[in-house]
Amino acid sequence: MNALLNWLDNRTGYKALMHEALYERVPGGARWRYVWGSTLVFTFVLQMITGLMLWTAYSPSTRTAWESVFYIQHEMYLGNVIRGIHHFAAQAMVVLMAIHLVQVVIDGAYRAPREINFWLGIVLMMIVLGLSLTGYLLPWDQKGYYATQVTTNIMSATPGVGQQVQLLAQGGPEYGHLTLTRFFAMHAGLLPGLLIAFLALHIAAFRRQGLTVHDPKHAPDTTFWPDQVLRDAVVCLAVLAVVLLLAIFKGAELSAPADPAVKFDAARPEWYFLFLFRFLKFHSVEALGVAFGAIIVPGILMGILTLMPLTAKALGSFGHTLNKAFIWLMAIGITVLTVMAFYEDANNPSHLAALAEAHRDAERARELASGPSKIPLEGAVSLLRNDPFTQGPRLFAQHCSSCHRYNGHDGRGTVVTEMTGEGENKKSSVALATATDLGGFGRREWMKAVVVDYPAHFSAVKNAGWYKAAKAKVAAGEEVTFLDPESSEMADWSGDSAALKSPENAENVKAIVEFLAAEAGHSGVEIDSALAEKGRSVAVDGTWEGAIAGTSCAGCHSSIGSDFTPIADDAADGYPTLAKYASEAWLKDFIRHPDAKRHYGSKNQMPSYAPEQLTDTDLDLLVRWLTGNYTKTAVADYPSLITQSAAPEKAAAEPAAATP
Amino acid sequence: MTTIDSPLAADEGTQETSPQMAAPETRRNAVVSFMTAALSFLLVAVPSTLGGLFFLDPILRKKNAASPGNAGGAVAAKKDSEGFIRLDVSASSVPADGTPVAVTIRDDIEDAWNRFVDVPVGSIWLRKNPDGGLVAFNSVCPHLGCSVNFRRSENDFFCPCHTSAFSLDGKKTNDIPPRNMDGLAVVTRTDGKEDPAGTEIWVRFQNFRRTTAEQIPL
Numbered sequence: 001m002n003a004l005l006n007w008l009d010n011r012t013g014y015k016a017l018m019h020e021a022l023y024e025r026v027p028g029g030a031r032w033r034y035v036w037g038s039t040l041v042f043t044f045v046l047q048m049i050t051g052l053m054l055w056t057a058y059s060p061s062t063r064t065a066w067e068s069v070f071y072i073q074h075e076m077y078l079g080n081v082i083r084g085i086h087h088f089a090a091q092a093m094v095v096l097m098a099i100h101l102v103q104v105v106i107d108g109a110y111r112a113p114r115e116i117n118f119w120l121g122i123v124l125m126m127i128v129l130g131l132s133l134t135g136y137l138l139p140w141d142q143k144g145y146y147a148t149q150v151t152t153n154i155m156s157a158t159p160g161v162g163q164q165v166q167l168l169a170q171g172g173p174e175y176g177h178l179t180l181t182r183f184f185a186m187h188a189g190l191l192p193g194l195l196i197a198f199l200a201l202h203i204a205a206f207r208r209q210g211l212t213v214h215d216p217k218h219a220p221d222t223t224f225w226p227d228q229v230l231r232d233a234v235v236c237l238a239v240l241a242v243v244l245l246l247a248i249f250k251g252a253e254l255s256a257p258a259d260p261a262v263k264f265d266a267a268r269p270e271w272y273f274l275f276l277f278r279f280l281k282f283h284s285v286e287a288l289g290v291a292f293g294a295i296i297v298p299g300i301l302m303g304i305l306t307l308m309p310l311t312a313k314a315l316g317s318f319g320h321t322l323n324k325a326f327i328w329l330m331a332i333g334i335t336v337l338t339v340m341a342f343y344e345d346a347n348n349p350s351h352l353a354a355l356a357e358a359h360r361d362a363e364r365a366r367e368l369a370s371g372p373s374k375i376p377l378e379g380a381v382s383l384l385r386n387d388p389f390t391q392g393p394r395l396f397a398q399h400c401s402s403c404h405r406y407n408g409h410d411g412r413g414t415v416v417t418e419m420t421g422e423g424e425n426k427k428s429s430v431a432l433a434t435a436t437d438l439g440g441f442g443r444r445e446w447m448k449a450v451v452v453d454y455p456a457h458f459s460a461v462k463n464a465g466w467y468k469a470a471k472a473k474v475a476a477g478e479e480v481t482f483l484d485p486e487s488s489e490m491a492d493w494s495g496d497s498a499a500l501k502s503p504e505n506a507e508n509v510k511a512i513v514e515f516l517a518a519e520a521g522h523s524g525v526e527i528d529s530a531l532a533e534k535g536r537s538v539a540v541d542g543t544w545e546g547a548i549a550g551t552s553c554a555g556c557h558s559s560i561g562s563d564f565t566p567i568a569d570d571a572a573d574g575y576p577t578l579a580k581y582a583s584e585a586w587l588k589d590f591i592r593h594p595d596a597k598r599h600y601g602s603k604n605q606m607p608s609y610a611p612e613q614l615t616d617t618d619l620d621l622l623v624r625w626l627t628g629n630y631t632k633t634a635v636a637d638y639p640s641l642i643t644q645s646a647a648p649e650k651a652a653a654e655p656a657a658a659t660p
Numbered sequence: 661m662t663t664i665d666s667p668l669a670a671d672e673g674t675q676e677t678s679p680q681m682a683a684p685e686t687r688r689n690a691v692v693s694f695m696t697a698a699l700s701f702l703l704v705a706v707p708s709t710l711g712g713l714f715f716l717d718p719i720l721r722k723k724n725a726a727s728p729g730n731a732g733g734a735v736a737a738k739k740d741s742e743g744f745i746r747l748d749v750s751a752s753s754v755p756a757d758g759t760p761v762a763v764t765i766r767d768d769i770e771d772a773w774n775r776f777v778d779v780p781v782g783s784i785w786l787r788k789n790p791d792g793g794l795v796a797f798n799s800v801c802p803h804l805g806c807s808v809n810f811r812r813s814e815n816d817f818f819c820p821c822h823t824s825a826f827s828l829d830g831k832k833t834n835d836i837p838p839r840n841m842d843g844l845a846v847v848t849r850t851d852g853k854e855d856p857a858g859t860e861i862w863v864r865f866q867n868f869r870r871t872t873a874e875q876i877p878l
Contacts, residue, residue: 045704049708053711053714053715056714057717077716226689230696233699369773377776
């Protein structure tokens, strides 16, 4: 063995090389404070290993990037761990780099003869930031897409060459396949190559100049191996442990597939760039333009950093003090801005709502992509575009929520607000619904309320301006035709609650509700068909007990119980059509023609949604969402905002109290 | 916070520690060396092992028992539970004189994260026996996976890559291919029910390992 090693040494000189690598002198003994450079090398090795592995499965194009990352994350063996390590080690690298830099400045390790090495270090820092920036886009999810859009737009604001730089980075005027291939080539080829080259120079120069010794009398001199290596290894192991724990228990996020047509209000850069994000949000900074805040100021700060060796040389120990003050101020400034950004986001309801929606979309995209039909060729983005569970709430918020609510919110989980007051007193307050809440529309509870609690169930219309105006006219003695939940044939019938709510009719109410739910036919509603049949005779023949015996729905709503067909105006009975009420076919016709005589006729106040306002595709998505006709989901829906105190009837009775 | 700039001497860095300093601590040094070596090994071994296991995904991962049948789509009507696929050609269009015809097979393919619906997945040679019965061969050469052609001049099957040759009943006629052409189960049906006189052609399309004397499905 020894002979073989000697032979090898004779041919390669490896022993001297090993000796030089391992037995570097450490004056003053091994110290924990010298470990940071080694941890950076270690995290870089970690990134090379995991990065190479991710490369074996990653596919850079706009129709395969998210898809392949999804596949790595959720299907491949240990894929979530490998991606998690890569994700968190990248963040660890930025933190360790900051520690390394601060220590170098405090210890004055940038001074002669180490100026060049200091500058090499700054180049390395730029490369690492470039790696993190390019890597953020590669999953092609909403988060990376919109955050990187901001970055490349900042680039384009660079005076002079901005547009060209942006074109080169993106591979064209808009994001597309080439943006990903170019970012990927930079992330996995160019930048790591540069990093290795500059790291080699950095370490070579470091070896030549030796450690910047903090206190030479701290302990007897020692060598790099094993004393210092042991300390380095222990800290590296701690870094590895933290990264592994985060990778396994927190996991790298993958938000919904990037969609240029879907706003992403939750967009934020990676947390270590948040300080810059927050800095740019100051009005005084914004006022000076993007180039000032995002390029000129950071450029000046980097310039001061780069000039540190010269500052110290020109001004002596005062220069060093100045440099130390600068690095501390930077550290404090960055910390304060980062904390501010986090704090403001955590207390910003609209950001939290955007985050909740982003989370819901991400979960849903994952759920659909995991389904038996996998991901279509058009890419995962089409899964969400064609999904009622995803699009329904958005369409509702856009088209319906100015009057209706969905479980008390606008469909997307947000309270609907309006601006009230004039001038100085102008403030945002909760807007009252002026039409019925459609949460649970067509399901048992909702239909039951129509039957037994009609005046209260439709009481939201009493908040509407047209209602108040009509009431005023009535008070003035005018004759007005309008929908009045308090006084109509239906209100009179449903208001006769003694008979309806009597025990002898309890079973009949149950039956008619079952019947109505069956007619609506919403997905996921299990129907007791015997009970529904009994309900049919209650509705059609009026087989009630007591005072309401013989009163049937069919007495007015003549089409109840039959299939829905759009009855022409001249054939309509003048009462809202209850044929398959709340079913898909009924709902589509109703949204298009609420003013038809078969629906609300002259009493109608709802706008008709023609295809110009709501396309057939969107109408279909909206209706399928309201009727529950979509791929089953385990994703939690937006929580209901209906509380006891804000129940519709109370809100209507005391509108002032409900307005904070 | 004093800084000692070590002298610019490269040889200093390589100087061995003096024996006086190292000698009393030899045993401690051995322990420290061992610990350091062990920890360093761990630092490299953990990520490398995880990475290696990830790379072995095609071997290690249990496939989500994807049914060989179908999960709906356009092919649903053309593929049965045993994997027989209905061809677009009818039995009457296959030449009665035994001349083979090439037919493209369409099926759904699962490819990692995608599912391609009703796409070409391969081709077969289809011909009629003298008795009117149908035979089908996968057109992939069992030698090294090139495509086997019908050679009209010789009235045989021939692979241009490495000159494998087969008779029209699929038997190899030289020693280049390791086995005969891969025959595929083929039946005629009427309205999906087995019928020797039917005109629907149903083939169980499969690919097999190349280079082996035995026929092993992929």
